[in-house]
Amino acid sequence: MWQGLLAFVALAAMAGCGEQNGPEAQMAQGQAPNVKIAQPLAQDVTEWDEYTGRIEAVSSVDVRARVSGYLEKVNFKAGEKVKKGDLLFLIDPKPFKAQLNYAEAELERARAKHELAKNDLERAKRLFRAKAISEEEHDARSKGLREAVAAVQSAEANVYTARLNLDYTKVRAPIDGRIGRELITEGNLVNGGGADATRLTFIVSTDPVYVYVDADERSVLKYRRLGQHIGAGQTPVRLAVADEDDFPHQGTLDYISPREDTATGTVTLRGVFPNTDDLLSPGFFARMRVRGSTPYPAILLPDRAIATDQAQRFVWVVNQDNQVEYRPVTLGAHIGQSRVIKEGVKPEEWVVIEGLQKLRPGIKVNPERLSLAAPY
Known part of the structure; x- marks a missing residue:
């Protein structure tokens, strides 16, 4: 009996020693x-809501040929900045110069016939008053003049078209921006006009840029009410690209889609950001924060x-x-x-x-x- 009691006391002592090592025992001992x-x-704080989206160009243009011919010159370096009106490509202009010369000659012929018809009508008027010609002859001379006037107008239109086609042999930049690479090299035949017009290159504007994101219905209602408070188009937004942890680019929320996408339950938002250093490129992944409250x-x-x-x-x-x-x-x-x-x-x-x-x-x-x- 005494042996069993001693064993129980020994086990209790061992258990007590183990408990002394726990956090509660340490706290009890003042540790x-x-x-x-x-x-x-x-x-004071301001709430910001974060979304993911893509950067888009404000303007993006596919440069295509307007007339057919052989490409004679490429006048830019791929990836450089261009200004509106800069010469980009030159299509062989010689056939179009010939067409213009022919159209101008036809115009001169039409003008000469117009002068002749005008003089004939003047003579016909005098003879008709003197009753030297019939009324039918007078009417024929009058209609002849009208026909000559129409011929001059038609010839002038042909000259304008020929001059326009000649001008289209000089393919110029339609917008300011950064140009892509040349998709057609010198010496190739290009097709102009219509759906099959040859795509020569593309240009995207660089400053400013857009960022499109999708927001839920409650957030959009919040932004609209905030816009009513601070002014439409004045809601601040911030932007970060892939290698940025903070949001250093500041812009404004300039567009909220007037229609919700019922399939996703979201509304498209658009932020506009200055890009004077050309760091932001269309197609980049972006994180955009939209201010969701006043301070x-x-x-x-x-x-x-x-x-x-x-x-x-x-x-x-x-x-x-x-x-x-x-x-x-x-x-x-x-x-x-x-x-x-x-x-x-x-x-x-x-x-x-x-x-x-x-x-x-x-x-x-x-x-x-x-x-x-x-x-x-």
Whole structure:
């Protein structure tokens, strides 16, 4: 019996030794866990909603031939900037010069016939008054003049068309922008006009640029109300491309689609951004932030200070006795790496921001006080 009792005491002692190594035993012995605490940051904040999209050019043009002929010259370097009206391609102009010369000669012939018909009518009028010719002859001379006038107009139109075709042999830039590579090289035959016109190159405008994204219905209603408050087309937007962590490019929201896509339940938004340094190119992947509120006062805590208990979000607050208290909180918007705390914490309270995993309600901690930096 005594042997069994001694064995029980020995086992209890071993178990007690093991318990002395746990966090609760250490706390009982005065070994409070080390934590870092800070007071919430109180400041005015502005909410921003983030979307992904693509950069698009404000203007994009496929340069095509308007007349057929052999390509005689390429007058640009691929990828360079061009101005509206710059000469890009030259199509062999000789056949079109010949057509223009022929049309001008036909015009001169028509004008000569017009002068003759005009003189004939003047003579016919005098003879008709003297009753030297019949009325039918007078009418014939009058209609002959009208026919000659129409012939002159037709010849003038032919000259205009021939001169226009000759001018089209000089393919010029229709817009300012950056040009692509030449798709047809010198010496090749190009087709002009119509759906089969040869595509020679393309030009995209570079400054400014558009970014298109899709937003949900509630967000669009929010942006429209915000636009009514600050002015249409004045809602700020920010842009970041693939190698940027912050959002350094600033622009405005200049377009909200008047129609929702019922298949996706989204509405297209468009931001416009200056691009004076040519960093942004059409087709680039982009992240765009849209301002979703006017500035308002808020209390902020880092995301790492907020824990989850099933569906409840909470923080640990340290009181004057260095004891931790479980404090449920109501969260607001993300601001950088921080969250707006709508309810649950006051600005003067100290909240644990590091060492949360060691804590239990009511235990004492060894706090290190820190100051939070602004989230942006």
